[in-house]
Amino acid sequence: MLVAADEHLSAQGILDRIDGGDAPINESSVYRTLSLFAELGLVRESRLDETATWELFHDDAAIHLVCARCGHVIHHDTDLVHELRRSLEGRGDFVPAEIDVRVVGRCDSCEPAVSDS
Numbered sequence: 001m002l003v004a005a006d007e008h009l010s011a012q013g014i015l016d017r018i019d020g021g022d023a024p025i026n027e028s029s030v031y032r033t034l035s036l037f038a039e040l041g042l043v044r045e046s047r048l049d050e051t052a053t054w055e056l057f058h059d060d061a062a063i064h065l066v067c068a069r070c071g072h073v074i075h076h077d078t079d080l081v082h083e084l085r086r087s088l089e090g091r092g093d094f095v096p097a098e099i100d101v102r103v104v105g106r107c108d109s110c111e112p113a114v115s116d117s
């Protein structure tokens with residue numbers, strides 16, 4: 001299901017990709033499995049829009065560049081997230097667990113578009 005690191009699928013999207021055959025798989029069992037995988041560090045949950053999406057695990061340092069037009073997602077590696085984490089840890093009154101940075105814009109196949117709708 002989560003084959004490529006660039007794939008970000010909602011639980012419903014994962015369900016759609018699983019051929020249940022004779023035994024239909026329900027959404028809650030997919031959630032349970034994903035939560036377990038997340039605890040094991042195999043997948044991560046990322047919020048790319050209102051829906052949580054799941055993908056193969058990657059470090060928080062890879063932030064998500066999301067194309068507002070086609071939904072294409074690019075991973076961008078940056079040290080800024082580590083700096084942010086260090087800075088947050090320095091506060092002393094808050095322990096950051098997960099940093100999920102999302103930047104919305106246009107991918108290069110959508111950028112040449114003239115219309116701004």
Ligand SMILES: [Zn+2]
Nearest residue numbers: 046055064075
């Ligand atoms: Zn990602």
Ligand SMILES: [Zn+2]
Nearest residue numbers: 067070107110
């Ligand atoms: Zn695009």
